[in-house]
Amino acid sequence: xxxxxxxxxxxxxxxxxxxxxxxxxxxxxxxxxxxxxxxxxxxxxxxxxxxxxxxxxxxxxxxxxxxxxxxxxxxxxxxxxxxxxxxxxxxxxxxxxxxxxxxxxxxxxxxxxxxxxxxxxxxxxxxxxxxxxxxxxxxxxxxxxxxxxxxxxxxxxxxxxxxxxxxxxxxxxxxxxxxxxxxxxxxxxxxxxxxxxxxxxxxxxxxxxxxxxxxxxxxxxxxxxxxxxxxxxxxxxxxxxxxxxxxxxxxxxxxxxxxxxxxxxxxxxxxxxxxxxxxxxxxxxxxxxxxxxxxxxxxxxxxxxxxxxxxxxxxxxxxxxxxxxxxxxxxxxxxxxxxxxxxxxxxxxxxxxxxxxxxxxxxxxxx
Amino acid sequence: xxxxxxxxxxxxxxxxxxxxxxxxxxxxxxxxxxxxxxxxxxxxxxxxxxxxxxxxxxxxxxxxxxxxxxxxxxxxxxxxxxxxxxxxxxxxxxxxxxxxxxxxxxxxxxxxxxxxxxxxxxxxxxxxxxxxxxxxxxxxxxxxxxxxxxxxxxxxxxxxxxxxxxxxxxxxxxxxxxxxxxxxxxxxxxxxxxxxxxxxxxxxxxxxxxxxxxxxxxxxxxxxxxxxx
Numbered sequence: 001x002x003x004x005x006x007x008x009x010x011x012x013x014x015x016x017x018x019x020x021x022x023x024x025x026x027x028x029x030x031x032x033x034x035x036x037x038x039x040x041x042x043x044x045x046x047x048x049x050x051x052x053x054x055x056x057x058x059x060x061x062x063x064x065x066x067x068x069x070x071x072x073x074x075x076x077x078x079x080x081x082x083x084x085x086x087x088x089x090x091x092x093x094x095x096x097x098x099x100x101x102x103x104x105x106x107x108x109x110x111x112x113x114x115x116x117x118x119x120x121x122x123x124x125x126x127x128x129x130x131x132x133x134x135x136x137x138x139x140x141x142x143x144x145x146x147x148x149x150x151x152x153x154x155x156x157x158x159x160x161x162x163x164x165x166x167x168x169x170x171x172x173x174x175x176x177x178x179x180x181x182x183x184x185x186x187x188x189x190x191x192x193x194x195x196x197x198x199x200x201x202x203x204x205x206x207x208x209x210x211x212x213x214x215x216x217x218x219x220x221x222x223x224x225x226x227x228x229x230x231x232x233x234x235x236x237x238x239x240x241x242x243x244x245x246x247x248x249x250x251x252x253x254x255x256x257x258x259x260x261x262x263x264x265x266x267x268x269x270x271x272x273x274x275x276x277x278x279x280x281x282x283x284x285x286x287x288x289x290x291x292x293x294x295x296x297x298x299x300x301x302x303x304x305x306x307x308x309x310x311x312x313x314x315x316x317x318x319x320x321x322x323x324x325x326x327x328x329x330x331x332x333x334x335x336x337x338x339x340x341x342x343x344x345x346x347x348x349x350x351x352x353x354x355x356x357x358x359x360x361x362x363x364x365x366x367x
Numbered sequence: 368x369x370x371x372x373x374x375x376x377x378x379x380x381x382x383x384x385x386x387x388x389x390x391x392x393x394x395x396x397x398x399x400x401x402x403x404x405x406x407x408x409x410x411x412x413x414x415x416x417x418x419x420x421x422x423x424x425x426x427x428x429x430x431x432x433x434x435x436x437x438x439x440x441x442x443x444x445x446x447x448x449x450x451x452x453x454x455x456x457x458x459x460x461x462x463x464x465x466x467x468x469x470x471x472x473x474x475x476x477x478x479x480x481x482x483x484x485x486x487x488x489x490x491x492x493x494x495x496x497x498x499x500x501x502x503x504x505x506x507x508x509x510x511x512x513x514x515x516x517x518x519x520x521x522x523x524x525x526x527x528x529x530x531x532x533x534x535x536x537x538x539x540x541x542x543x544x545x546x547x548x549x550x551x552x553x554x555x556x557x558x559x560x561x562x563x564x565x566x567x568x569x570x571x572x573x574x575x576x577x578x579x580x581x582x583x584x585x586x587x588x589x590x591x592x593x594x595x596x
Contacts, residue, residue, distance in 0.1 A: 134590060154594075184581045192587035204430045215581065223588075265427030274432060 001334040002345030003327045004044025005037055005320070006079040006200075006236070006303040009057035012310035015258040019312075026056050027063070029313045033306075034067040036317050038074040040324025043345065046077035046109065046303060051118050054260075061094040068102035075347070076102055079200070079303065080111025080179045083140070084132040085122035087156065092143035092164040099169045104348030107175035109198055109234075110137060112186075124155070130185055131155075137176075141193060144173035172355050175346040177234055177301075180212065187212050191219030196232035196346065199296075202305060203261060205274050206295050213296050229342055234301035235292055238277045241322045245280035251315075252279050259309035282326045289330055298338045300345040302330070370407040371546045373397055374445035378415045378452040378463035385485045387414060389517045390451040393483055396539030397449070404543055411441045415462050422462065425469050435469075443474035447481070447546055448508070450499070454486035458498040467502060475506035479545035481538050482514035492516035511545060513538040 007030055013020040021029065034045040045067065047057045057063060064076040076098070081091060091108075099106040112129045119126040135153045142149050143164040151159040168174065177196035180186035181204065190197040197216040201209040213233055220231035240255075242248035249268065256268045256279075271277055278288040289302065304323065307316040344350070375394050379386030394410045401408035415422070421435040431439055442448065452463035482499045486492070495514040503510045515534045521527040 131594075134587075135594060138591065138595070184584050188584055188587045192591075203428065208430070211581065215584075219587075262428050266424040266432065270424070270432060271428070274430070 001299070001331055001338070002043040002075070002301045003323075003330065004042045004046065004075070004077075004301070004303050005033070005306050005323075006044075006046040006048070006077075007033065007057075007307050008048045008305070009050060009055050010260060010308055011054040011056060012260060012308065014310040014312055015254045020310075023056050029307070029316075030057065030063065031067055031070070032313065033316055033320065034074065034076075035070055036320045038071045040320050041327060042074070042320075042324065044075045044077055044301065044303060046079040048079050049082055049113075050115070051121060052115060061098045064106070065098055065101055068098065068105065071105075073105070075105050075107060077106070077177075078108045079198075080109045080113070082113045082118065083110040083136050084112045084129055085118050085124050086136075088136040088140040089143065089156075089159075089162075089164060092140050093166075095174050096144065096164065096166050096168050099174050099348075100166055104169050104172075104352075106348070107177065107346065109177040109179045109196075111179045112183075128155070130183070133186070134189065137189070137193075141173075141176075144168050169348070170352045170355075172348065172351045174348075175351060177232075181209075182212075184212060184215055187216035188219055191216050191225075191231070192223050194220065194223065194225035196234055196300070198234035198236070198301070198303075200236035202236040202238040202276055206276065210295060217297070227341070229297055229339075232301075232343065232346060233296060233299035234303065235296065235299055236276070236303055236305065237289060237292070238275075238305045239285045239288075239319075239323075240279045241282050241285055241319060241326075243281060245284060248279050248281065255309040255311055263309075282322055286326050286329055286333075290333055293334065293337065298334075298342045300343065368405060368407045369547075370409060371401070371446040372409045372411060372441075372444070373447045373449060373542070373546075374411045374413055374442045375449045376413045376415065376442065376451065376463075376466065378460050378466070379485070380416055380453070380460070380462070382416065384416075384453070385517065385519070385522060386451050386453045388522070389483055389485055389515065390414075390449060392535050393449050393451070393481060393515065393539060396535045397481075397542050400536075400539045400543045401546075404547055406543065406547060408543075408546075411445060413438050413441060415466055418466070419462055422465050422469060426465060431469070439470055439474075442470055445478070447479040447542055448475075449481045449483065449542070450503075451483040451485070452499070454484055454491040454494045457491075458494060459484070459502070464502075467506070472506055475503070475508040478508050479511060479542055480508040481511050481542045483516070483538070484514075485517050487519055489516070489518045489520070492518070509545060511538060511541045513541050 009030060011021060011023060011026045037045045047060050047063055049057060049060050051058050060078050060081065068076055095106060095108055112133050116126050124132060132155055135155055139151055139153065147163055149159055149162050175196065177198040178186050178190035179198040179200060181200055187197055199209045199213055217228035217231045221228040240248050240252040242251060253268050257263055262271060268279065272279055278285050306319050375390050377387050377390035398408045398410060418435050418438055421432045425431045425435060452459040480503050482495055484494050495516055500510055515538050517531055521531040
């Protein structure tokens with residue numbers, strides 16, 4: 001099982017002192033946070049993609065390439081890459097390049113974005129979100145798997161004999177997750193390709209996401225990629241920890257009360273009861289995170305949101321130290337519970353091995 | 368005996384309020400007239416005042432806390448609604464509107480709705496036709512011809528009181544008649560006794576299909592085939 005963090009990259013005023021980081025400070029903080037993730041033994045760092053203030057990460061592969069140069073083991077990912085408004089040809093090339101530079105430590109998560117105005121900024125039609133996600137991903141999928149592609153679709157100019165460069169490292173495309181918080185169409189798409197499905201269930205109740213993940217698992221099996229319990233599931237999470245749970249609540253409350261997404265609404269107590277948000281001791285976070293498996297089945301990747309709502313960098317780094325303490329416990333518990341036939345989190349090495357064994361099976365059949 | 372469920376949404380803010388009082392009297396009239404027609408009417412009372420905080424929370428977070436979820440489910444599954452608001456600043460109250468802003472709009476399609484409002488004087492009574500009817504027309508509800516407005520004077524004077532009683536009775540009869548129409552579906556009626564279960568009507572099927580994107584899902588291989596042949 002893989003554990004990591006995902007960041008939105010928001011520039012938010014710290015409500016306790018009124019201080020707002022500059023874009024430069026926030027961007028550098030994100031890199032520091034990514035390096036810290038590796039230092040404390042996490043597996044994954046994922047960045048969002050946004051093209052409007054108050055968010056800074058508009059160019060994920062630039063940032064992830066820079067992080068790749070300063071890390072050795074960390075898997076670099078996205079949360080999410082906009083499959084609707086980015087040209088799939090550019091995604092294919094950018095992430096293949098990143099994959100080479102990072103020696104395979106790269107995967108990515110497709111998303112449609114939640115900011116309508118982005119579509120026209122990149123020349124796309126805001127009413128065609130689902131259609132763009134389907135067509136663009138279908139092209140991306142082919143560009144990584146076929147050396148020469150002929151293509152005709154609705155949303156971009158046709159391609160004749162096109163080769164996207166560089167070719168994926170070791171001939172194996174980066175692993176792809178599809179993220180969605182409400183669309184069964186996206187769960188269905190992930191299932192069709194045998195890709196991963198990521199449910200960022202941090203802002204809504206668990207029951208809402210159980211149906212999406214159940215659909216994904218059932219359809220994954222339907223399309224012949226393996227059993228429903230072998231489908232590749234990722235989940236979001238959101239925690240704030242101190243040794244003493246009352247200290248955690250007291251320190252986090254002003255950030256919660258003023259947070260961009262849910263601030264000025266429900267109380268911290270109500271929200272922690274209704275969503276996966278956990279504010280308390282490391283033991284409480286371990287217990288709560290283990291319940292995700294009971295709700296969704298054995299899963300492969302757990303990402304936590306740790307650096308938002310104006311939390312200062314020093315606090316985020318302390319939080320990562322605590323996360324680094326509990327992850328070995330979580331890893332041990334989850335791994336012990338997971339049956340042998342359920343796959344581990346996806347890595348480049350595993351994909352290369354799977355491709356090699358598929359090729360040798362094919363040779364045996366042909367011989 | 369056929370049973371129908373009527374959800375009563377009232378947005379009065381004081382406790383007790385004239386809005387709640389009017390809602391209660393409308394519910395009584397419907398129950399009474401239903402009994403005359405051999406129907407049992409189950410009334411689900413939903414005073415919005417007790418949900419005010421949760422409604423505001425859902426406006427911010429996008430999901431309902433548990434008590435609000437039950438209320439929204441009750442409205443969705445009810446066979447008919449009685450919706451009563453006080454007049455605030457020439458319209459329904461903000462609390463009343465917020466409840467319908469967060470409810471699933473598919474839950475109102477074809478559903479009989481009895482509208483009512485309260486205000487300080489009869490000069491506000493056109494709120495029924497200029498504010499409430501357009502809202503429920505948007506929601507594609509089956510709004511009854513008679514809507515009931517009660518001014519303070521209607522609760523006080525003899526003449527006003529008699530006239531209000533008549534309007535309440537008329538509206539109640541219209542709601543029962545709308546419920547009892549043969550094409551109307553119900554949660555537990557009509558029942559196919561041999562199969563021992565409800566027979567879904569076309570309206571039931573349409574409500575369900577519209578409400579649930581999971582049921583509309585086109586298999587991805589079919590979507591690709593449509594797109595790329």
